Structure formats: structure tokens, C-alpha cells
Amino acid sequence: MPYNNDDGRGFDRKMHQGDWKCSKCSAAITELPFEPDPERLSQLLCRDCHRQKRASFTTRRPYR
Numbered sequence: 179m180p181y182n183n184d185d186g187r188g189f190d191r192k193m194h195q196g197d198w199k200c201s202k203c204s205a206a207i208t209e210l211p212f213e214p215d216p217e218r219l220s221q222l223l224c225r226d227c228h229r230q231k232r233a234s235f236t237t238r239r240p241y242r
């Protein structure tokens with residue numbers, strides 16, 4: 179077999195389990211689609227807040 183199937187196909191979404199907290203709404207975060215930077219743990223956002231942030235970003239509303 180030419181392929182190394184050890185870790186799936188290399189394009190799988192790898193979820194990182196952990197015990198974090200959203201910096202905005204304080205919701206518990208147990209799973210992230212990326213490996214959080216230890217230095218940015220205090221800036222983590224849960225899924226909802228992250229989506230809101232992206233939404234407000236794309237609508238280009240002023241920051242306040």
C-alpha cells in the first residue's frame with residue numbers, strides 16, 4: 179500500500195479536547211478544531227462567540 183493510512187487521509191478535522199473557557203461568555207469549551215496557543219488561552223472564544231465575531235467582521239461594523 180502506497181498510502182500511510184495511520185492518521186486517516188491527512189485532511190480529517192482533528193479535534194483537540196481540553197478544558198477551556200470562552201473569554202467572552204465564559205462558556206465551557208471542551209473541543210476545538212485547532213490546537214490553541216497556550217499564550218492565547220485567555221482569548222479563546224466558544225463557537226457562538228466566534229461566529230458572532232466573524233459575522234460582525236464581515237459586516238464591517240465599527241468597533242463600537
Ligand SMILES: [Zn+2]
Nearest residue numbers: 200203224227
Ligand atoms: Zn462564548
